[in-house]
Amino acid sequence: MVVLTMDTATDALSVAVGRMEDGAVEVAAAAASLVQRGHSRLLQPLAMQVCQTAGVEPGDLEGIVVGVGPGSYTGVRLAVSTAKAMALVLGVPVLPVSTLWALAEAACPDQTAASWLVMPLVYARRRRAFGALYHKRFGVWRTLEEERVRPVGEWSSRMADAAAHLSEPEGPPLCLVTDDFRESHHVLPELSIAPLHTRAPLAAVAGGLGPALLRLAAAGAATWRRGDEVHEIEPMYGLAVEAEVKLEEAKGRGHGQL
Amino acid sequence: MNGLLLLGIETSCDETAAAIVRDGRVVLAESIASQMDVHARFGGVVPEVASRRHVAVVTRVVADTLSQAGLAFAELDGIAVTYGPGLLGALLVGVSAAKGMALASGLPLVGVHHIAGHVAAALLADEADAGARLPALALVVSGGHTEILRVDERFGFTRLGGTIDDAAGEAYDKVARLLGLAYPGGPKLDQLALTGNPEAYAFPRSLIDAPNFDFSFSGLKTAVANELNRRRQRGEAVDIADVAASFQQAVCDVLVEKTARAVAATGLHRVVVAGGVAANQGLRRALAERAEADGFTVVFPPRRLCTDNAAMIAAAGYFAMRRGLRHDLHLNAHATVSLADWQCGRVV
Ligand SMILES: [Zn+2]
Numbered sequence: 001m002v003v004l005t006m007d008t009a010t011d012a013l014s015v016a017v018g019r020m021e022d023g024a025v026e027v028a029a030a031a032a033s034l035v036q037r038g039h040s041r042l043l044q045p046l047a048m049q050v051c052q053t054a055g056v057e058p059g060d061l062e063g064i065v066v067g068v069g070p071g072s073y074t075g076v077r078l079a080v081s082t083a084k085a086m087a088l089v090l091g092v093p094v095l096p097v098s099t100l101w102a103l104a105e106a107a108c109p110d111q112t113a114a115s116w117l118v119m120p121l122v123y124a125r126r127r128r129a130f131g132a133l134y135h136k137r138f139g140v141w142r143t144l145e146e147e148r149v150r151p152v153g154e155w156s157s158r159m160a161d162a163a164a165h166l167s168e169p170e171g172p173p174l175c176l177v178t179d180d181f182r183e184s185h186h187v188l189p190e191l192s193i194a195p196l197h198t199r200a201p202l203a204a205v206a207g208g209l210g211p212a213l214l215r216l217a218a219a220g221a222a223t224w225r226r227g228d229e230v231h232e233i234e235p236m237y238g239l240a241v242e243a244e245v246k247l248e249e250a251k252g253r254g255h256g257q258l
Numbered sequence: 259m260n261g262l263l264l265l266g267i268e269t270s271c272d273e274t275a276a277a278i279v280r281d282g283r284v285v286l287a288e289s290i291a292s293q294m295d296v297h298a299r300f301g302g303v304v305p306e307v308a309s310r311r312h313v314a315v316v317t318r319v320v321a322d323t324l325s326q327a328g329l330a331f332a333e334l335d336g337i338a339v340t341y342g343p344g345l346l347g348a349l350l351v352g353v354s355a356a357k358g359m360a361l362a363s364g365l366p367l368v369g370v371h372h373i374a375g376h377v378a379a380a381l382l383a384d385e386a387d388a389g390a391r392l393p394a395l396a397l398v399v400s401g402g403h404t405e406i407l408r409v410d411e412r413f414g415f416t417r418l419g420g421t422i423d424d425a426a427g428e429a430y431d432k433v434a435r436l437l438g439l440a441y442p443g444g445p446k447l448d449q450l451a452l453t454g455n456p457e458a459y460a461f462p463r464s465l466i467d468a469p470n471f472d473f474s475f476s477g478l479k480t481a482v483a484n485e486l487n488r489r490r491q492r493g494e495a496v497d498i499a500d501v502a503a504s505f506q507q508a509v510c511d512v513l514v515e516k517t518a519r520a521v522a523a524t525g526l527h528r529v530v531v532a533g534g535v536a537a538n539q540g541l542r543r544a545l546a547e548r549a550e551a552d553g554f555t556v557v558f559p560p561r562r563l564c565t566d567n568a569a570m571i572a573a574a575g576y577f578a579m580r581r582g583l584r585h586d587l588h589l590n591a592h593a594t595v596s597l598a599d600w601q602c603g604r605v606v
Contacts, residue, residue, distance in 0.1 A: 040350050044357040044587040058362050073306060074347050077313050078354045084317040085358030089331050231318040234310070243304040 002056055003063045004086075005213035006047060008039045008079040009071025009099040009235075010122055010180050012202055015047050016210025017054040017061075020218040027214060028054035032206040039078050047082075050210075063092050063224065065217045067099035067209070070130035070147055070238030071122045080235050093224040095217050096233050100132040100147050106205040106212035107178035111139035115170055119159050119194070121179040124149050127187050130238050131155045133162055135173065141221070149238050152181075156193035163195045174198070178205055262335045264579075265359075266572025267320065269312045269352030270344025270372050272296075272303045275568035276323040278334070282576030283383050285569045287326035289319040294442070301441045309347035316355045323568075331363045338575020341369030341585075342592035342600075343402070349591035357587050368575045369589045371600035372566075373398055373532075377409060378574035379559040379567070380530035390530045390557040397517050399541070400533030401427035401444070404513075406471045406520050407597070409530075413577035415597040418520055419471025426509055427535045429475035433482050433505050437498045447502050448538045454503030459485060461508040463515075471516050478508055510544040518548050527554040537564040 006015045016030035029050045033042050051058055066083035069076035076099070087094045103120035110116060116136040121129040129152050133145035144162055159175065166173045175195045180202040181187055191199070216222070225233055261281040268275040277288035293311045297303045324330065339356035342349060353369070360367040377396045383389045395418075396407040404427075405420035424432070427444055434443020439450070461481050464474040482505055489496045517529060529549070535541060536558055549556040563570060578601070585606055592605060599605040 041590045081354035082358035085355040086362040089362035
């Protein structure tokens with residue numbers, strides 16, 4: 001199966017083309033861009049370029065794997081809209097995959113017996129982050145905490161708790177955080193609560209994100225959507241729209257309208 | 259001879275729309291998912307809500323349009339998409355989808371200026387007639403725009419003038435809110451004006467004597483607000499139908515006067531009216547009367563094509579492609595872009 005992968009939910013735009021057969025993966029070409037606000041212009045040209053490098057015509061694609069966030073609202077819509085549109089033209093299925101999971105796989109491609117506790121974090125303003133907690137051993141992932149928004153400090157202490165639990169049977173896990181935090185977000189000190197062995201900044205994992213989506217797809221990480229089901233794919237936003245929250249609050253206070 | 263078939267996609271505000279148009283004139287199929295009800299709860303369009311809805315329905319409206327027309331992608335000749343002006347997040351959904359379709363199908367792509375789309379709506383054939391011909395003057399009146407344009411026979415635009423503050427449609431919505439009419443208030447105000455006395459209040463006709471084709475509507479809105487306040491403070495009753503009718507008369511007087519003067523100045527005796535306010539009954543009547551008196555013709559698009567739709571985008575895309583405009587996969591969306599920058603390919 002010839003597959004195109006793409007993700008635009010973070011500051012990294014990542015694409016890849018490869019073949020999957022019986023759970024095995026062969027990456028034919030991959031590319032990434034960290035150009036600020038460049039995703040909307042560059043996604044499709046980069047996808048085209050990766051296809052050409054791989055020697056694949058767009059018409060040869062048999063499936064599209066797309067990162068569905070959570071992450072930047074505007075960003076995450078770019079890849080999802082593009083994937084749905086391409087699938088409509090080509091008549092191929094789409095596999096929606098969590099961007100956070102893909103970040104975890106990109107940061108931790110290890111297939112050995114080592115026990116890894118991985119926490120991907122994407123900044124969500126007001127000292128909060130979209131995050132999740134995963135455990136990996138022998139190349140098999142287990143989700144400990146589903147994708148959601150929490151204060152960064154809370155994520156850090158959750159990671160500490162998870163590390164303590166995992167230590168019981170097999171000794172302490174290797175703890176890895178991958179994040180897109182900048183100095184200006186003022187949350188870096190809060191990461192120090194986490195039992196951190198390695199920190200992988202987004203820039204370091206961006207190039208591996210496209211191939212990571214391919215490996216997760218081959219491992220059966222999500223369910224392929226076919227035919228009319230493709231229309232129903234939506235980004236994982238992680239947060240309600242502020243205007244909707246306010247409207248609900250106003251209703252609660254007995255006002256009909258804002 | 260099938261002619262050239264273009265798929266149009268429009269997501270610049272709160273309508274997700276797709277259409278297939280032949281040779282820029284004949285609508286073969288259209289599908290539209292309106293978000294009007296979604297935004298009515300908020301009293302206005304919430305950009306993030308709009309963008310989320312667009313992603314949820316964009317491929318479905320395209321699929322519906324293709325199946326209505328009984329066509330496959332391979333049978334189309336190109337894809338046209340609104341790339342600006344509009345809500346950036348909303349525009350990006352349509353542009354991303356259109357670029358994905360162009361990448362997957364190899365079809366030519368053209369980004370379309372939303373206002374050029376509104377003008378092209380008047381060129382589309384209706385059941386009744388074959389649509390307007392070019393060259394013509396265009397009066398564009400919508401919630402975001404009030405402009406007088408000269409459109410040459412090759413669909414090239416020259417801007418003669420436009421609003422220096424609020425758009426006419428914006429003034430309608432603001433005054434409707436002052437009168438307590440629920441969102442979207444413009445059409446309700448138009449309806450209410452039918453029953454009122456247009457001479458009850460003397461609201462200002464800003465710039466009506468200025469020797470140019472510019473408009474200003476913010477003073478008019480302020481005048482209405484002041485009048486309402488004054489009456490309420492004195493405890494006087496206000497007949498809102500009279501206010502609506504007098505406001506509408508002031509807007510129409512200016513629009514009609516400047517349009518008639520543009521006809522005289524350019525010698526173009528054909529005027530097309532475009533944009534959401536082109537559906538306004540008061541404006542239609544006032545312009546038709548003046549056209550009759552001055553001896554020019556005025557063409558209004560069918561009412562359903564006055565509001566945002568994709569048939570007008572496919573039509574504008576066809577005429578733009580014929581002028582040689584084409585975009586590659588680097589096409590971006592722009593919240594603001596001028597007609598001039600669009601048509602010469604300066605902003606992509
Ligand atoms: Zn419009």
